Amino acid sequence: MAAALLRQARWLLVDHPAVSSFRWQPSHTLGATPTFAAAIILGYLATVLLLRRVILPRLPPPPARALRAASAAHNAVLLALSAAMAAGCALSTYATAPPPRWRWPFCFPPGGATEASGPVFFWAHVFYLSKVYELGDTLLILLARRPLTLLHVYHHAVVVAMCYLWLATRQSLLPVALVTNAGVHVVMYAYYFSCSVGWRWPRRWKRAVTELQIAQFLFSFAASVVMLWLHFTDGGCEGMAGWVFNAVFNASLLALFLDFHGAAYAAAKGKKAGDKAE
Template identity: 85%
Template sequence: MAVPLLSRARWLLVEHPAVASFRWQPGHTLGATPSFPAAVICGYLTSVLVLHRLVLPLLPPLPPRALRAASALHNAVLLALSAAMAAGCALSTAATAPAPRWAWPFCFPPRGATEASGPVFFWAHVFYLSKLYELGDTLLILLGRRPLTLLHVYHHSVVIAMCYLWLATRQSMMPIALVTNAGVHVVMYSYYLSCSVGMRWPPRWKRAVTDLQIVQFLFSFAASVVMLWLHFTAGGCEGMAGWVFNAAFNASLLALFLDFHGAAYKAAMGGSKGKAE
């Protein structure tokens, strides 16, 4: 039974004509111009400011039941989408990677030898567009009258530019980053979905989700060591300009996540200590 299911999944996620024939074409593919991510980021930041400062203070709070329903639907969509992207990119990489198969996910052949086409780049494009839908996270936070953090707004805006560069520069290590990030999001949105439908978890589980996100960034730096070794010893890797941006972004996110983790854990420890005393 497992073999037919795997074959069906492979056809849907790798061999389907829409997936297999994908080609990133600047000026033709949706989002394939620098002005597109720039406009989205500017629109997002402007909308956050206008909603937070001018619109929402004038409106009554959304009923809790409606907010929970909207959150549950939003998280369910992102959970399903994250699972599809992780599985689709993993299967696509396994099915289409040229020899040496272990090295290709780390290092795309340079100087025009790698085309932004085929199943792996299809899922990179889906991942890119999914970051637009993820901006709904911010809307739900605002509607719930919860505070927005610098980490949240910074991450949701800059990640759009990062995903554009993945495709525009045919960035090496992109399959590994996509599968890792989408896999972490499966866990994260499973947790959010369960909370939005009323399940209550001990605080350590929320901390575990943050820990997993931090581990993701540490893993990306470890994988980058392999990519850089291949770049300097095996003739170069494609998309190094995109990788530099990605590495700097990941380093800034790691610093912000560590700061958030430290502050949240310190507050939790302080609260539990106060109760004990």
């Protein structure tokens, strides 16, 4: 039974013709131009500004029940999509990586030997487009009249550029980064979905989600050490320009997440201590 399910999963996620025949082509593939990525980012920032400053202040808040339903549906889609991307990229990497199999997810062969095609790059393309859909997170926050942080807007905007560069430069570490990020998002959107349908969790679980995201960035730097070692000792790795952008972006996110974590949970701890003193 388990073997049959695994074979079916492999066919759907790796061997399906739409997956196995994927090829990133700037003149044909959806989103495969810098103009597309730039338009999405600038359009997102302009929309956020217009909604916050001009449109939403003149409109009444939407009904709470409708907003909860929209949030639940949005989070359910991203939960399912994240699970599919994590499983699809992991299975694709295992099935298609050339020997030695452990090396390829960290270091693509350079000099044009790696083409942006096949199942792993299919899932990288799905991941890229999913980040465009994820911009809906911001709309739900604005409609709910909740505070919008710099971390949230910066993260959602720049990650679109990062995912474009993964594909455009055939960035080494792409499989490791995708599986890690999508896996973390399974946990994150499962938590968001449960909250949107009315399940209440102790505050420590929200803190655990933030700490899991921080651990993800720390892991990315550990994986980068492996990639850099292979790059400088074993003939180089493809997509180094994309990796430099990714490393700087991850470092900035780590700093912002640590700042958010300290501000949010130190303040909560101080309030709790004050309540006990009273």
